Amino acid sequence: VAELDGELQGAAIGFELRPPNQLVVHGLPALVAELSATLVSVAARLEDPVTSSLLAAHRSLPNVRSQLCEVPRCSPEFELILERGRWMQTMAPFPVVSIHRVCNSHLAEMYERTKASVAGQMGRPPDERWAWHGTRRTPPEHIFDEGFDFRMSKAGLWGFGSYFAVKASYSHDYAFQPPPVQGVQHFQIILALVCVGTSHETRPTSETCSWRRPPQGSHSVTGVTNGSQVLVVYDRHQSVPAFVITYARPRPLLPPIAGGAPYYGVVPQF
Numbered sequence: 001v002a003e004l005d006g007e008l009q010g011a012a013i014g015f016e017l018r019p020p021n022q023l024v025v026h027g028l029p030a031l032v033a034e035l036s037a038t039l040v041s042v043a044a045r046l047e048d049p050v051t052s053s054l055l056a057a058h059r060s061l062p063n064v065r066s067q068l069c070e071v072p073r074c075s076p077e078f079e080l081i082l083e084r085g086r087w088m089q090t091m092a093p094f095p096v097v098s099i100h101r102v103c104n105s106h107l108a109e110m111y112e113r114t115k116a117s118v119a120g121q122m123g124r125p126p127d128e129r130w131a132w133h134g135t136r137r138t139p140p141e142h143i144f145d146e147g148f149d150f151r152m153s154k155a156g157l158w159g160f161g162s163y164f165a166v167k168a169s170y171s172h173d174y175a176f177q178p179p180p181v182q183g184v185q186h187f188q189i190i191l192a193l194v195c196v197g198t199s200h201e202t203r204p205t206s207e208t209c210s211w212r213r214p215p216q217g218s219h220s221v222t223g224v225t226n227g228s229q230v231l232v233v234y235d236r237h238q239s240v241p242a243f244v245i246t247y248a249r250p251r252p253l254l255p256p257i258a259g260g261a262p263y264y265g266v267v268p269q270f
Contacts, residue, residue: 081243102190129193131165162233165229
């Protein structure tokens with residue numbers, strides 16, 4: 001009930017719990033679809049501790065524009081975040097230095113509103129994906145205040161939108177590089193929560209590079225490039241920066257041979 005109070009604050013709708021497991025809702029019929037999406041969203045967050053802790057952190061800092069909160073390395077959440085982003089599948093040799101949660105109540109609220117709108121259009125809860133984003137020469141903290149603003153970017157393979165990769169190794173090619181620490185080069189990429197809704201799958205063409213919105217009936221576009229599935233959304237509030245991962249270049253496992261470069265891969269076991 002407390003969770004719903006927070007979600008429906010200010011809405012012209014009421015509810016009450018009746019034993020054993022009945023929820024009675026009172027209000028305007030037009031709000032029923034939004035309430036349904038909210039209930040499913042709450043249930044999903046209760047099942048996913050990463051999403052639940054992320055939104056709880058947003059609510060704990062309601063008057064703060066944006067703030068970074070470090071996730072303790074010894075906490076179960078640390079490994080869960082890497083698991084959600086499938087880090088070990090493509091980035092196992094790169095040691096993770098730190099994970100910081102992005103706390104921005106405004107961005108979280110706008111994301112939830114947009115997700116509820118997509119749910120109303122679909123008639124069911126929209127699909128959400130954890131995906132990666134690299135900022136290249138832009139420090140990630142510039143994203144934390146205003147979110148992913150593709151209006152400041154050039155068009156990509158699928159036009160003017162916010163691009164996210166399922167594989168972290170793809171975003172590594174676009175990673176921000178802060179100054180080295182004790183001679184060790186570090187990298188930073190963002191793990192975002194993306195509301196994909198109904199996604200239109202297509203290959204990049206000369207036509208798609210000028211798109212400013214997904215095809216009719218879709219809420220996002222997806223395709224494959226450089227070995228990774230890419231998600232593209234054309235609404236600024238259809239994605240939210242969730243975590244920034246700082247990681248280091250792998251330590252060489254084998255010394256250079258005859259003046260060659262050191263080997264950074266995985267040493268085969270025999």
